[in-house]
Amino acid sequence: MGLSAHYSPIALAMEDNPLRPNWAMHRPGLISLAYGFPDAESFPFQELKEATAHLMDARTADALQYGPVSGPEPLRRFIAEWVNESEGLAVTSDNILVTSGASQAIVLATRLLVPSGGVVIVESPTFIGALWFLRGLGVRVRGVKTDASGIDPAALRELVQTLRSEGHEVSLVYSMPTVHNPVGFNAPVQRRRELAEVAEELDLLFIEDDAYGDLIYEGHRPRSMYSVAGSDRVIKLGTFSKLVAGGMRLGWAIAEPDAISRMCALKADSATGPFAAWVTSEYLLSGALAERLPSLRTLYRKRRDAMLRELHPLKELDCEWFSPVGGFFVWLRLPSGLDSEAIRGKAETNGVTYLAGHHCFADSADRRHIRLAFSYLSEEELRVGTRRLVETIRAAVLENGLG
Numbered sequence: 001m002g003l004s005a006h007y008s009p010i011a012l013a014m015e016d017n018p019l020r021p022n023w024a025m026h027r028p029g030l031i032s033l034a035y036g037f038p039d040a041e042s043f044p045f046q047e048l049k050e051a052t053a054h055l056m057d058a059r060t061a062d063a064l065q066y067g068p069v070s071g072p073e074p075l076r077r078f079i080a081e082w083v084n085e086s087e088g089l090a091v092t093s094d095n096i097l098v099t100s101g102a103s104q105a106i107v108l109a110t111r112l113l114v115p116s117g118g119v120v121i122v123e124s125p126t127f128i129g130a131l132w133f134l135r136g137l138g139v140r141v142r143g144v145k146t147d148a149s150g151i152d153p154a155a156l157r158e159l160v161q162t163l164r165s166e167g168h169e170v171s172l173v174y175s176m177p178t179v180h181n182p183v184g185f186n187a188p189v190q191r192r193r194e195l196a197e198v199a200e201e202l203d204l205l206f207i208e209d210d211a212y213g214d215l216i217y218e219g220h221r222p223r224s225m226y227s228v229a230g231s232d233r234v235i236k237l238g239t240f241s242k243l244v245a246g247g248m249r250l251g252w253a254i255a256e257p258d259a260i261s262r263m264c265a266l267k268a269d270s271a272t273g274p275f276a277a278w279v280t281s282e283y284l285l286s287g288a289l290a291e292r293l294p295s296l297r298t299l300y301r302k303r304r305d306a307m308l309r310e311l312h313p314l315k316e317l318d319c320e321w322f323s324p325v326g327g328f329f330v331w332l333r334l335p336s337g338l339d340s341e342a343i344r345g346k347a348e349t350n351g352v353t354y355l356a357g358h359h360c361f362a363d364s365a366d367r368r369h370i371r372l373a374f375s376y377l378s379e380e381e382l383r384v385g386t387r388r389l390v391e392t393i394r395a396a397v398l399e400n401g402l403g
């Protein structure tokens, strides 16, 4: 019989993750626009080496010992100061929980706030990873209508009322109002206020996932939902994955101290990798991040622009997209009649792949969008990959008589 006869219903319900490494990334000749990885060339190799040497020379036992679940105090203090400075918050280390990436923070915040069998509302589209984490927790996930400014407040009110009238427990909304993944917009502050009003009216809570707020290339970072709707309605998440190195697996949750304690109780893992946390902390305390940010923004902005330039011919073919304000992705809409998953095979034959957009929707119904990452590849690879994509779409348009 083996183990498979005993797999849990949740495990059996999980499909194969389309972004699982090895899938497309390492096929020779295939350019993958699927992965939202940070640029590897610019990892701070030397600085992290020095930080490690410094900690080991000083025989910093805390870096090699089990640690407090909430994370090392110097790192929590750094995060608090960082968000206070960059976002105008007024938090202390008591408001900070260090997690294994923002990924784990999504899971912990959901476990804190949603009973089993409860419903979590997500944007349409949303971050593919969040769908995976939420499904893995066995909660139900429902998408709410989202426009270029974020969640539609009226649609949110209606969805919550409908779900509640059907007997569902629903109070949590997972949202990315700042540099949304995959669409790349910032929700205006007015929209945030309207959503905060709906939250007051219907007693809703938000997970505000702010993975890219430090990587805005145009305009300013809007006021966070954490400050607009208040800390009694919002748990705010961040990550060092895009700013330092994804392999450190370090993110954080910002919440009221009591919520932090409860999440620590749920986490109960004797701390997220103390070694990575102490090395990263040592690096950050040198002031390196503030120095590094301008060049990171320039790097990713240039890559975004390189991709956008190559996409230009698709305007004539009724494709739609807009320039993301920050982050790692362009969200492209195909002309009516084209199916993003159906043409992926052709794209791969032409030497390029991407994430078909239906993976980013709770109901998987959308077949017209594709998510393109510009963060990971060199400008030259991006140009070649995007050209291959443009040719694939052009051929599909002609083949389907849409031209």
Ligand SMILES: Cc1ncc(COP(=O)(O)O)c(C=O)c1O
Pocket (backbone or CB within 6 Å): 036, 100, 101, 102, 103, 104, 127, 129, 176, 181, 209, 211, 238, 239, 240, 241, 246, 249, 250, 251
């Ligand atoms: C919006 C968003 N949230 C969270 C994550 C997870 O990041 P981490 O590496 O910190 O787990 C990502 C990573 O791609 C992301 O895009």
